[in-house]
Amino acid sequence: MENFAQLLKEHGLKATFQRMTILSSIHELGHANVDEIYEKVRLSHPTLSLATVYKNIVTMVEEGVLVEVPIAGKKSKYELKKNEHLHLICVECGSVMDKELDSHLAEDTQKVAQRSSFALKERQMNLYGVCDKCQMAEAS
Amino acid sequence: MENFAQLLKEHGLKATFQRMTILSSIHELGHANVDEIYEKVRLSHPTLSLATVYKNIVTMVEEGVLVEVPIAGKKSKYELKKNEHLHLICVECGSVMDKELDSHLAEDTQKVAQRSSFALKERQMNLYGVCDKCQMAEAS
DNA sequence: ATAATTGCAAATTTTTTGCAGGTTC
Protein backbone atom coordinates (compact mmCIF):
# COMPACT_ATOMS: atom_id res chain seq x y z
CA MET A 1 0.00 0.00 0.00
CA GLU A 2 1.37 3.35 -0.95
CA ASN A 3 0.65 6.81 0.21
CA PHE A 4 -1.95 7.81 -2.27
CA ALA A 5 -3.19 10.64 -0.08
CA GLN A 6 0.12 12.38 -0.35
CA LEU A 7 0.38 11.69 -4.06
CA LEU A 8 -2.97 13.38 -4.60
CA LYS A 9 -2.09 16.38 -2.50
CA GLU A 10 1.18 16.83 -4.30
CA HIS A 11 -0.88 17.23 -7.44
CA GLY A 12 -3.28 19.70 -5.88
CA LEU A 13 -6.14 17.23 -5.49
CA LYS A 14 -8.16 16.49 -2.40
CA ALA A 15 -7.55 13.10 -0.92
CA THR A 16 -11.04 11.67 -0.94
CA PHE A 17 -11.83 8.10 -0.07
CA GLN A 18 -13.09 7.59 -3.61
CA ARG A 19 -9.87 8.73 -5.22
CA MET A 20 -7.74 6.63 -2.98
CA THR A 21 -9.87 3.60 -3.65
CA ILE A 22 -9.55 4.20 -7.39
CA LEU A 23 -5.80 4.60 -7.16
CA SER A 24 -5.33 1.54 -5.05
CA SER A 25 -7.48 -0.51 -7.43
CA ILE A 26 -5.41 0.59 -10.40
CA HIS A 27 -2.27 -0.14 -8.42
CA GLU A 28 -3.43 -3.67 -7.70
CA LEU A 29 -4.61 -4.30 -11.24
CA GLY A 30 -1.53 -2.76 -12.81
CA HIS A 31 -3.42 -1.64 -15.89
CA ALA A 32 -7.17 -1.42 -16.15
CA ASN A 33 -9.93 0.15 -18.20
CA VAL A 34 -12.84 2.10 -16.79
CA ASP A 35 -15.06 -0.93 -16.33
CA GLU A 36 -12.37 -2.97 -14.65
CA ILE A 37 -11.61 -0.12 -12.29
CA TYR A 38 -15.28 0.37 -11.50
CA GLU A 39 -15.80 -3.31 -10.76
CA LYS A 40 -12.77 -3.51 -8.55
CA VAL A 41 -13.63 -0.35 -6.69
CA ARG A 42 -17.15 -1.53 -5.95
CA LEU A 43 -15.88 -4.52 -4.05
CA SER A 44 -14.66 -2.30 -1.24
CA HIS A 45 -16.92 0.69 -1.80
CA PRO A 46 -20.19 -0.45 -3.43
CA THR A 47 -21.78 3.00 -3.49
CA LEU A 48 -19.00 4.63 -5.48
CA SER A 49 -20.58 5.73 -8.71
CA LEU A 50 -19.41 5.14 -12.25
CA ALA A 51 -19.67 8.89 -12.88
CA THR A 52 -17.16 9.45 -10.11
CA VAL A 53 -14.80 6.96 -11.68
CA TYR A 54 -15.07 8.78 -14.98
CA LYS A 55 -14.66 12.22 -13.48
CA ASN A 56 -11.64 11.19 -11.49
CA ILE A 57 -9.90 9.47 -14.32
CA VAL A 58 -10.21 12.64 -16.35
CA THR A 59 -8.95 14.75 -13.48
CA MET A 60 -6.10 12.48 -12.50
CA VAL A 61 -4.90 12.12 -16.08
CA GLU A 62 -4.95 15.90 -16.44
CA GLU A 63 -2.96 16.28 -13.25
CA GLY A 64 -0.45 13.65 -14.22
CA VAL A 65 -1.30 11.10 -11.55
CA LEU A 66 -2.56 8.60 -14.10
CA VAL A 67 -1.54 7.80 -17.65
CA GLU A 68 -3.84 6.62 -20.39
CA VAL A 69 -2.69 3.60 -22.37
CA PRO A 70 -4.74 3.49 -25.57
CA ILE A 71 -4.95 0.04 -27.06
CA ALA A 72 -5.95 -0.89 -30.60
CA GLY A 73 -9.40 -2.43 -30.74
CA LYS A 74 -10.03 -2.11 -27.00
CA LYS A 75 -10.93 0.48 -24.42
CA SER A 76 -8.02 2.48 -23.08
CA LYS A 77 -6.38 1.25 -19.93
CA TYR A 78 -5.01 3.45 -17.18
CA GLU A 79 -1.92 3.06 -15.05
CA LEU A 80 -0.24 5.02 -12.28
CA LYS A 81 2.31 7.45 -13.64
CA LYS A 82 5.73 5.87 -13.31
CA ASN A 83 9.14 5.86 -14.92
CA GLU A 84 9.16 5.60 -18.67
CA HIS A 85 8.64 2.09 -19.94
CA LEU A 86 7.15 0.17 -22.81
CA HIS A 87 4.24 -2.25 -22.87
CA LEU A 88 3.99 -5.84 -23.92
CA ILE A 89 0.33 -6.32 -24.70
CA CYS A 90 -0.95 -9.85 -25.09
CA VAL A 91 -3.51 -10.10 -27.85
CA GLU A 92 -4.81 -13.35 -26.37
CA CYS A 93 -5.46 -12.55 -22.73
CA GLY A 94 -5.26 -8.78 -22.83
CA SER A 95 -2.60 -8.57 -20.15
CA VAL A 96 -0.20 -5.65 -20.16
CA MET A 97 3.36 -5.94 -18.91
CA ASP A 98 5.75 -3.07 -18.28
CA LYS A 99 9.34 -3.32 -19.49
CA GLU A 100 12.17 -0.95 -18.95
CA LEU A 101 13.01 1.27 -21.89
CA ASP A 102 16.68 0.81 -22.62
CA SER A 103 18.85 3.74 -23.52
CA HIS A 104 19.23 2.65 -27.15
CA LEU A 105 15.53 2.84 -27.69
CA ALA A 106 15.34 6.21 -26.02
CA GLU A 107 18.18 7.60 -28.12
CA ASP A 108 16.95 6.16 -31.38
CA THR A 109 13.52 7.63 -31.01
CA GLN A 110 15.00 10.94 -30.00
CA LYS A 111 17.07 10.91 -33.20
CA VAL A 112 14.07 10.19 -35.37
CA ALA A 113 12.28 13.11 -33.79
CA GLN A 114 15.24 15.45 -34.16
CA ARG A 115 15.59 14.65 -37.83
CA SER A 116 12.10 16.07 -38.29
CA SER A 117 12.60 18.99 -35.92
CA PHE A 118 9.93 17.45 -33.77
CA ALA A 119 10.00 18.45 -30.09
CA LEU A 120 9.54 15.06 -28.47
CA LYS A 121 7.63 15.04 -25.19
CA GLU A 122 6.47 11.50 -24.64
CA ARG A 123 6.89 8.05 -26.07
CA GLN A 124 4.24 5.44 -26.24
CA MET A 125 5.63 2.10 -27.25
CA ASN A 126 3.27 -0.81 -27.32
CA LEU A 127 4.38 -4.22 -28.49
CA TYR A 128 1.51 -6.52 -29.40
CA GLY A 129 1.96 -10.26 -29.38
CA VAL A 130 1.38 -13.39 -27.32
CA CYS A 131 2.66 -13.63 -23.76
CA ASP A 132 4.53 -16.71 -22.55
CA LYS A 133 1.57 -18.02 -20.57
CA CYS A 134 -0.75 -17.88 -23.55
CA GLN A 135 1.89 -19.49 -25.75
CA MET A 136 2.05 -22.43 -23.37
CA ALA A 137 -1.71 -22.65 -23.20
CA GLU A 138 -1.87 -22.73 -26.99
CA ALA A 139 0.79 -25.38 -27.29
CA SER A 140 -1.20 -27.81 -25.19
CA MET B 1 -5.12 7.51 -57.16
CA GLU B 2 -4.44 3.90 -56.40
CA ASN B 3 -6.23 0.77 -57.32
CA PHE B 4 -8.46 0.40 -54.33
CA ALA B 5 -10.80 -1.97 -56.15
CA GLN B 6 -8.04 -4.49 -56.53
CA LEU B 7 -6.87 -3.99 -52.96
CA LEU B 8 -10.34 -4.79 -51.70
CA LYS B 9 -10.71 -7.86 -53.86
CA GLU B 10 -7.36 -9.18 -52.73
CA HIS B 11 -8.77 -9.13 -49.24
CA GLY B 12 -11.99 -10.85 -50.19
CA LEU B 13 -14.15 -7.72 -50.06
CA LYS B 14 -16.50 -6.41 -52.68
CA ALA B 15 -15.36 -3.23 -54.37
CA THR B 16 -18.28 -0.97 -53.64
CA PHE B 17 -18.30 2.71 -54.42
CA GLN B 18 -18.67 3.39 -50.71
CA ARG B 19 -15.57 1.44 -49.78
CA MET B 20 -13.47 2.98 -52.49
CA THR B 21 -14.60 6.44 -51.45
CA ILE B 22 -13.67 5.67 -47.85
CA LEU B 23 -10.27 4.35 -48.84
CA SER B 24 -9.49 7.25 -51.08
CA SER B 25 -10.52 9.70 -48.37
CA ILE B 26 -8.22 8.04 -45.85
CA HIS B 27 -5.49 8.01 -48.44
CA GLU B 28 -5.84 11.72 -49.01
CA LEU B 29 -6.07 12.54 -45.34
CA GLY B 30 -3.21 10.25 -44.38
CA HIS B 31 -4.66 9.56 -40.95
CA ALA B 32 -8.22 10.30 -39.92
CA ASN B 33 -10.79 9.41 -37.30
CA VAL B 34 -14.33 8.29 -38.06
CA ASP B 35 -15.76 11.79 -38.14
CA GLU B 36 -13.04 13.14 -40.38
CA ILE B 37 -13.52 10.24 -42.76
CA TYR B 38 -17.29 10.71 -42.78
CA GLU B 39 -16.99 14.42 -43.48
CA LYS B 40 -14.53 13.89 -46.30
CA VAL B 41 -16.52 11.11 -47.84
CA ARG B 42 -19.72 13.17 -47.89
CA LEU B 43 -18.13 15.76 -50.10
CA SER B 44 -18.14 13.39 -53.01
CA HIS B 45 -20.92 11.04 -51.94
CA PRO B 46 -23.37 12.94 -49.71
CA THR B 47 -25.73 10.00 -49.21
CA LEU B 48 -23.11 7.68 -47.80
CA SER B 49 -24.24 6.94 -44.26
CA LEU B 50 -22.25 7.13 -41.06
CA ALA B 51 -23.29 3.55 -40.27
CA THR B 52 -21.65 2.45 -43.48
CA VAL B 53 -18.46 4.22 -42.51
CA TYR B 54 -18.49 2.42 -39.16
CA LYS B 55 -19.29 -0.96 -40.63
CA ASN B 56 -16.58 -0.68 -43.22
CA ILE B 57 -13.92 0.48 -40.85
CA VAL B 58 -14.59 -2.57 -38.71
CA THR B 59 -14.52 -4.85 -41.73
CA MET B 60 -11.46 -3.35 -43.34
CA VAL B 61 -9.50 -3.39 -40.10
CA GLU B 62 -10.42 -7.05 -39.63
CA GLU B 63 -9.29 -7.83 -43.16
CA GLY B 64 -6.04 -5.94 -42.77
CA VAL B 65 -6.76 -3.20 -45.29
CA LEU B 66 -6.80 -0.51 -42.60
CA VAL B 67 -4.89 -0.10 -39.36
CA GLU B 68 -6.22 1.55 -36.24
CA VAL B 69 -3.96 4.14 -34.64
CA PRO B 70 -5.20 4.67 -31.08
CA ILE B 71 -4.22 8.04 -29.67
CA ALA B 72 -4.18 9.09 -26.02
CA GLY B 73 -7.04 11.43 -25.22
CA LYS B 74 -8.50 11.37 -28.74
CA LYS B 75 -10.53 9.18 -31.00
CA SER B 76 -8.55 6.54 -32.85
CA LYS B 77 -7.35 7.40 -36.30
CA TYR B 78 -7.18 5.00 -39.22
CA GLU B 79 -4.60 4.66 -41.95
CA LEU B 80 -4.08 2.42 -44.94
CA LYS B 81 -2.00 -0.62 -44.08
CA LYS B 82 1.56 0.06 -45.15
CA ASN B 83 5.12 -0.82 -44.27
CA GLU B 84 6.01 -0.66 -40.62
CA HIS B 85 6.65 2.84 -39.37
CA LEU B 86 6.32 5.00 -36.31
CA HIS B 87 4.17 8.05 -35.71
CA LEU B 88 5.06 11.57 -34.73
CA ILE B 89 1.87 12.94 -33.21
CA CYS B 90 1.63 16.66 -32.66
CA VAL B 91 -0.16 17.47 -29.43
CA GLU B 92 -0.89 20.98 -30.70
CA CYS B 93 -2.45 20.46 -34.10
CA GLY B 94 -3.18 16.74 -33.93
CA SER B 95 -1.28 15.96 -37.11
CA VAL B 96 0.26 12.53 -37.52
CA MET B 97 3.44 11.96 -39.48
CA ASP B 98 4.86 8.60 -40.52
CA LYS B 99 8.56 7.92 -40.08
CA GLU B 100 10.55 4.93 -41.15
CA LEU B 101 11.40 2.51 -38.38
CA ASP B 102 15.15 2.02 -38.44
CA SER B 103 16.68 -1.38 -37.92
CA HIS B 104 18.04 -0.49 -34.49
CA LEU B 105 14.60 0.21 -33.20
CA ALA B 106 13.24 -2.95 -34.71
CA GLU B 107 16.02 -5.06 -33.20
CA ASP B 108 15.89 -3.46 -29.81
CA THR B 109 12.20 -4.01 -29.40
CA GLN B 110 12.57 -7.55 -30.62
CA LYS B 111 15.20 -8.14 -27.92
CA VAL B 112 13.00 -6.75 -25.19
CA ALA B 113 10.25 -9.09 -26.29
CA GLN B 114 12.56 -12.10 -26.49
CA ARG B 115 13.85 -11.53 -22.98
CA SER B 116 10.29 -12.04 -21.78
CA SER B 117 9.55 -14.93 -24.12
CA PHE B 118 6.95 -12.72 -25.72
CA ALA B 119 5.99 -13.60 -29.30
CA LEU B 120 6.06 -10.17 -30.88
CA LYS B 121 3.58 -9.58 -33.69
CA GLU B 122 3.24 -5.85 -34.07
CA ARG B 123 4.79 -2.65 -32.85
CA GLN B 124 2.96 0.53 -32.19
CA MET B 125 5.32 3.40 -31.59
CA ASN B 126 3.82 6.80 -31.10
CA LEU B 127 5.98 9.79 -30.30
CA TYR B 128 4.04 12.70 -28.87
CA GLY B 129 5.39 16.23 -29.09
CA VAL B 130 5.18 19.44 -31.06
CA CYS B 131 5.70 19.45 -34.82
CA ASP B 132 7.97 21.99 -36.47
CA LYS B 133 5.10 24.05 -37.82
CA CYS B 134 3.49 24.42 -34.42
CA GLN B 135 6.85 25.28 -32.88
CA MET B 136 7.24 28.13 -35.32
CA ALA B 137 3.71 29.29 -34.71
CA GLU B 138 4.37 29.29 -30.97
CA ALA B 139 7.61 31.20 -31.31
CA SER B 140 5.89 34.13 -32.97
C1' DA C 1 -28.72 -15.93 -58.99
C1' DT C 2 -26.78 -15.24 -54.73
C1' DA C 3 -24.36 -13.61 -51.29
C1' DA C 4 -22.71 -9.37 -49.64
C1' DT C 5 -23.53 -4.57 -48.79
C1' DT C 6 -26.11 -0.33 -48.04
C1' DG C 7 -29.02 3.14 -45.62
C1' DC C 8 -32.20 4.05 -42.43
C1' DA C 9 -33.98 4.13 -37.91
C1' DA C 10 -33.76 2.28 -33.60
C1' DA C 11 -31.15 0.28 -29.90
C1' DT C 12 -27.15 0.00 -27.21
C1' DT C 13 -23.08 1.45 -25.14
C1' DT C 14 -20.01 4.88 -23.51
C1' DT C 15 -19.05 9.23 -21.64
C1' DT C 16 -20.32 13.81 -19.91
C1' DT C 17 -23.04 17.06 -17.39
C1' DG C 18 -25.97 19.73 -13.87
C1' DC C 19 -26.93 20.20 -9.53
C1' DA C 20 -28.12 19.36 -4.49
C1' DG C 21 -25.93 17.56 -0.67
C1' DG C 22 -21.64 16.24 1.60
C1' DT C 23 -16.56 16.40 2.50
C1' DT C 24 -11.79 18.09 2.75
C1' DC C 25 -8.57 21.41 4.01
Added chain:
DNA sequence: GAACCTGCAAAAAATTTGCAATTAT
Protein backbone atom coordinates in the same frame (compact mmCIF):
# COMPACT_ATOMS: atom_id res chain seq x y z
C1' DG D 1 -16.54 28.30 5.58
C1' DA D 2 -14.89 28.10 0.94
C1' DA D 3 -13.82 25.46 -2.51
C1' DC D 4 -14.02 21.15 -4.03
C1' DC D 5 -16.05 16.57 -4.66
C1' DT D 6 -19.73 13.01 -4.89
C1' DG D 7 -23.85 10.55 -6.51
C1' DC D 8 -27.80 10.60 -8.93
C1' DA D 9 -30.41 11.04 -12.92
C1' DA D 10 -30.63 12.89 -17.22
C1' DA D 11 -28.34 14.25 -21.48
C1' DA D 12 -25.17 13.79 -25.01
C1' DA D 13 -22.00 11.30 -27.83
C1' DA D 14 -20.31 7.20 -29.97
C1' DT D 15 -21.05 2.82 -31.84
C1' DT D 16 -23.77 -1.25 -33.17
C1' DT D 17 -27.67 -3.64 -34.94
C1' DG D 18 -31.88 -5.38 -37.69
C1' DC D 19 -33.88 -5.39 -41.77
C1' DA D 20 -35.73 -4.33 -46.45
C1' DA D 21 -33.90 -2.70 -50.66
C1' DT D 22 -29.93 -2.66 -53.64
C1' DT D 23 -25.58 -4.01 -55.77
C1' DA D 24 -21.24 -6.68 -57.04
C1' DT D 25 -19.72 -10.77 -58.72
